[in-house]
Amino acid sequence: MTIRLAPETTAATTTHDIVERSIALLDRVRAQPPLVQCITNSVVVNFTANVLLAVGASAAMVDIPAEAGPFAAVASGLLINLGTPHAEQREAMLEAALSAVAHGTSWVLDPVAIGSLPVRTALAAELVAHRPTLVRGNPSEIIALAGGGAGGRGVDSTDTGDDALDAAQHLARTFGSVVAISGPIDIVTDGTRTLRLANGDALLTRVTGGGCALGAVMAAFLGAAADTASTDAASTDAAASAGSADAFDATVAAITAYTVAAEIAAERASGPGSFAAEFVDALAKLTGDQLRERFVLA
Amino acid sequence: MTIRLAPETTAATTTHDIVERSIALLDRVRAQPPLVQCITNSVVVNFTANVLLAVGASAAMVDIPAEAGPFAAVASGLLINLGTPHAEQREAMLEAALSAVAHGTSWVLDPVAIGSLPVRTALAAELVAHRPTLVRGNPSEIIALAGGGAGGRGVDSTDTGDDALDAAQHLARTFGSVVAISGPIDIVTDGTRTLRLANGDALLTRVTGGGCALGAVMAAFLGAAADTASTDAASTDAAASAGSADAFDATVAAITAYTVAAEIAAERASGPGSFAAEFVDALAKLTGDQLRERFVLA
Amino acid sequence: MTIRLAPETTAATTTHDIVERSIALLDRVRAQPPLVQCITNSVVVNFTANVLLAVGASAAMVDIPAEAGPFAAVASGLLINLGTPHAEQREAMLEAALSAVAHGTSWVLDPVAIGSLPVRTALAAELVAHRPTLVRGNPSEIIALAGGGAGGRGVDSTDTGDDALDAAQHLARTFGSVVAISGPIDIVTDGTRTLRLANGDALLTRVTGGGCALGAVMAAFLGAAADTASTDAASTDAAASAGSADAFDATVAAITAYTVAAEIAAERASGPGSFAAEFVDALAKLTGDQLRERFVLA
Numbered sequence: 001m002t003i004r005l006a007p008e009t010t011a012a013t014t015t016h017d018i019v020e021r022s023i024a025l026l027d028r029v030r031a032q033p034p035l036v037q038c039i040t041n042s043v044v045v046n047f048t049a050n051v052l053l054a055v056g057a058s059a060a061m062v063d064i065p066a067e068a069g070p071f072a073a074v075a076s077g078l079l080i081n082l083g084t085p086h087a088e089q090r091e092a093m094l095e096a097a098l099s100a101v102a103h104g105t106s107w108v109l110d111p112v113a114i115g116s117l118p119v120r121t122a123l124a125a126e127l128v129a130h131r132p133t134l135v136r137g138n139p140s141e142i143i144a145l146a147g148g149g150a151g152g153r154g155v156d157s158t159d160t161g162d163d164a165l166d167a168a169q170h171l172a173r174t175f176g177s178v179v180a181i182s183g184p185i186d187i188v189t190d191g192t193r194t195l196r197l198a199n200g201d202a203l204l205t206r207v208t209g210g211g212c213a214l215g216a217v218m219a220a221f222l223g224a225a226a227d228t229a230s231t232d233a234a235s236t237d238a239a240a241s242a243g244s245a246d247a248f249d250a251t252v253a254a255i256t257a258y259t260v261a262a263e264i265a266a267e268r269a270s271g272p273g274s275f276a277a278e279f280v281d282a283l284a285k286l287t288g289d290q291l292r293e294r295f296v297l298a
Numbered sequence: 299m300t301i302r303l304a305p306e307t308t309a310a311t312t313t314h315d316i317v318e319r320s321i322a323l324l325d326r327v328r329a330q331p332p333l334v335q336c337i338t339n340s341v342v343v344n345f346t347a348n349v350l351l352a353v354g355a356s357a358a359m360v361d362i363p364a365e366a367g368p369f370a371a372v373a374s375g376l377l378i379n380l381g382t383p384h385a386e387q388r389e390a391m392l393e394a395a396l397s398a399v400a401h402g403t404s405w406v407l408d409p410v411a412i413g414s415l416p417v418r419t420a421l422a423a424e425l426v427a428h429r430p431t432l433v434r435g436n437p438s439e440i441i442a443l444a445g446g447g448a449g450g451r452g453v454d455s456t457d458t459g460d461d462a463l464d465a466a467q468h469l470a471r472t473f474g475s476v477v478a479i480s481g482p483i484d485i486v487t488d489g490t491r492t493l494r495l496a497n498g499d500a501l502l503t504r505v506t507g508g509g510c511a512l513g514a515v516m517a518a519f520l521g522a523a524a525d526t527a528s529t530d531a532a533s534t535d536a537a538a539s540a541g542s543a544d545a546f547d548a549t550v551a552a553i554t555a556y557t558v559a560a561e562i563a564a565e566r567a568s569g570p571g572s573f574a575a576e577f578v579d580a581l582a583k584l585t586g587d588q589l590r591e592r593f594v595l596a
Numbered sequence: 597m598t599i600r601l602a603p604e605t606t607a608a609t610t611t612h613d614i615v616e617r618s619i620a621l622l623d624r625v626r627a628q629p630p631l632v633q634c635i636t637n638s639v640v641v642n643f644t645a646n647v648l649l650a651v652g653a654s655a656a657m658v659d660i661p662a663e664a665g666p667f668a669a670v671a672s673g674l675l676i677n678l679g680t681p682h683a684e685q686r687e688a689m690l691e692a693a694l695s696a697v698a699h700g701t702s703w704v705l706d707p708v709a710i711g712s713l714p715v716r717t718a719l720a721a722e723l724v725a726h727r728p729t730l731v732r733g734n735p736s737e738i739i740a741l742a743g744g745g746a747g748g749r750g751v752d753s754t755d756t757g758d759d760a761l762d763a764a765q766h767l768a769r770t771f772g773s774v775v776a777i778s779g780p781i782d783i784v785t786d787g788t789r790t791l792r793l794a795n796g797d798a799l800l801t802r803v804t805g806g807g808c809a810l811g812a813v814m815a816a817f818l819g820a821a822a823d824t825a826s827t828d829a830a831s832t833d834a835a836a837s838a839g840s841a842d843a844f845d846a847t848v849a850a851i852t853a854y855t856v857a858a859e860i861a862a863e864r865a866s867g868p869g870s871f872a873a874e875f876v877d878a879l880a881k882l883t884g885d886q887l888r889e890r891f892v893l894a
Contacts, residue, residue: 042340044344046639046641050804053802054867054868058752059804061639063680064681070712070714071713084361088683118364207351208347208348270583271352271582273348273577274576274578276348277870277872279869284802340638382657382659415658453654504649504880505649569880569881571873572876
């Protein structure tokens with residue numbers, strides 16, 4: 001199966017277009033599992049791998065020097081998450097980012113808790129200069145990455161999404177990246193287009209890795225979208241045949257799948273412990289109809 | 299809301315006093331989430347973060363040199379757990395402990411599996427000399443930290459709580475620390491006061507991190523208690539207004555909340571796998587009435 | 597209780613023999629919990645520890661230089677898993693392997709994702725030369741370890757079990773190791789005997805660590821079997837008295853217990869998230885009758 005998303009709809013002008021494109025990309029992830037390399041923090045690495053497997057992707061946590069670069073050359077997508085940036089990981093991150101850029105691998109930068117913490121803040125500045133395909137963070141992190149503010153309180157943001165929109169658009173235009181600001185309303189911008197997505201559940205913030213694992217899912221959808229972009233027009237799947245998807249579309253699709261699954265899981269959960277398992281189950285069974293029924297823009 | 303625990307009850311002479319003080323501190327954790335820095339082992343780091351979020355605290359696993367120290371200066375509480383003490387973590391632990399002491403941040407030392415393992419045993423000796431607010435460990439670890447015994451069998455204790463009481467009181471008097479000895483009966487001493495707490499369930503020992511995550515919860519309650527200690531007498535919450543809580547009270551409150559939640563979870567679980575999720579759910583929904591109904595001294 | 601498995605049945609000629617020997621070893625694990633040292637990857641370390649506890653073993657993730665070697669001397673079994681081989685872990689792995697060999701500790705090598713990734717591939721070649729008691733891997737990893745192929749796609753195999761059988765038998769004869777090839781059919785060979793085991797469920801491949809944790813369980817069963825081998829003929833438990841078990845038997849028993857528990861869990865799960873918890877519960881409650889009812893050779 002190949003996917004073609006119609007060029008004229010890439011501006012994502014309607015809810016219907018966004019949902020159908022998201023469903024097509026989710027189908028693509030499942031049909032041709034992207035191999036997602038994660039260089040991520042020790043707190044969330046297990047949850048992240050399980051979330052990737054649930055959404056249909058393959059996970060490979062290749063995060064040491066001399067392996068991270070070669071692997072980024074062949075991976076479908078790459079996540080670099082700065083949550084616990086030990087020295088070997090920092091070296092691996094830079095190696096992987098350079099390799100991803102050189103080989104056209106889509107990559108996501110998640111600048112966790114930057115601002116006042118010096119090591120990761122300097123590292124994030126160095127990494128973003130390599131022009132990640134996508135930057136995701138909470139409002140405080142996005143503002144800090146753009147050179148403003150002093151960051152949040154640990155991993156918690158002290159700013160709102162709209163506080164960070166100018167910073168996000170500035171980053172997007174400077175580095176050619178899509179920028180996703182997390183929050184009750186997720187904001188996605190590429191400097192020109194901006195969407196506000198309203199699905200999700202607060203329980204996602206009560207499970208560690210609720211945000212970090214989304215970065216990995218974004219890398220999976222970016223990998224799937226990159227495949228569509230390089231695929232010929234001939235498609236055997238009429239429903240999915242709607243033109244090529246770009247990084248903006250992939251980011252929106254990843255957030256949509258992720259946050260709708262969170263809503264479904266929240267309805268079944270008794271608290272954050274059961275939510276984590278329900279969320280993985282919901283992701284694994286997520287259907288196009290569930291996305292159609294629940295998707296909502298802010 | 300501010301909390302004042304009556305000075306005359308700090309000796310915790312009655313079950314009623316202990317429970318009400320514990321409830322007041324749990325409310326405090328939830329109302330003013332303490333930011334808990336954890337430098338902990340790779341095995342339990344995810345579970346620890348989820349437990350902290352469930353109890354109402356914020357978690358930040360800032361465990362690299364050059365970041366651990368500055369963060370400990372602003373964190374509400376700090377956990378140093380020696381479970382997998384890699385070189386960078388060891389450096390970060392010392393940096394964080396010094397910073398915590400310098401800035402008055404309450405901190406917990408959990409000397410996991412010390413005794414015969416040389417690296418962590420030497421490190422624990424160095425750390426305890428900086429006078430942690432609280433030391434928690436199993437009986438073998440407490441005995442080893444006090445300079446006796448050869449430690450347990452890996453992470454399992456080969457001694458009983460009462461075997462370790464002399465060692466605990468010696469540590470408490472030498473370093474000015476509260477000492478908590480884990481076991482079917484949890485023992486808390488500050489060298490003068492000693493309490494034996496009888497809640498809990500054996501399933502806690504069947505989930506990795508069942509003990510380690512309690513160290514993080516203790517750091518959260520210490521952070522909340524430190525806030526009460528520096529709060530003026532004026533309180534807007536009559537029920538919670540009972541004087542200032544000290545490290546001894548905070549330790550007892552953390553154990554109480556944790557072990558009562560474990561009992562509730564055990565009643566709902568079918569084994570250690572479901573117990574882990576039920577425990578997180580139970581912590582998140584724990585009520586004062588549940589503590590009142592179940593709390594029991596040995 | 598001591599276990600004697602009858603010498604004349606060590607060739608495991610019948611399904612009945614295999615099952616009864618597996619049950620005897622499971623009972624042994626629970627009666628005399630082997631202390632299993634794991635030097636394993638950051639992704640699965642938590643799940644691995646919980647699986648070990650569920651099966652009845654004790655887990656100790658001692659993975660730093662200067663501690664890994666001394667601990668391997670006293671552990672019942674050792675797992676070396678190359679999933680995220682950071683520099684300190686690599687040093688600890690070599691130290692532990694040498695110590696295990698010197699002290700007769702059974703050890704398992706899991707050469708995760710070797711083939712094209714240079715650091716771990718070289719390390720696996722160095723480790724296997726120390727003659728592990730058991731090597732487990734997917735077909736691509738086994739082929740790569742034997743010097744053929746280029747490995748799989750990250751952690752996923754691109755070969756089938758029977759593709760890897762020649763490589764496995766070559767490894768077994770060269771290094772005196774039992775070799776277990778994972779897959780829908782698990783193949784165990786010591787170069788002479790070969791068994792194909794058909795239990796399990798595809799959900800095991802949807803949970804990260806589904807394979808890696810089995811390596812730890814194998815180390816637990818090897819530890820239990822080593823105890824039986826050194827135990828005198830006198831047994832107080834008639835049911836379990838059936839002669840000494842060797843590494844081949846222990847490997848088969850570990851796979852049997854693990855994959856039967858997976859089947860039971862799969863029947864109760866709603867997806868990979870709930871499966872992980874159900875699997876731990878099922879392992880903890882696994883009975884001999886469940887093994888008798890479900891065990892099947894391919």
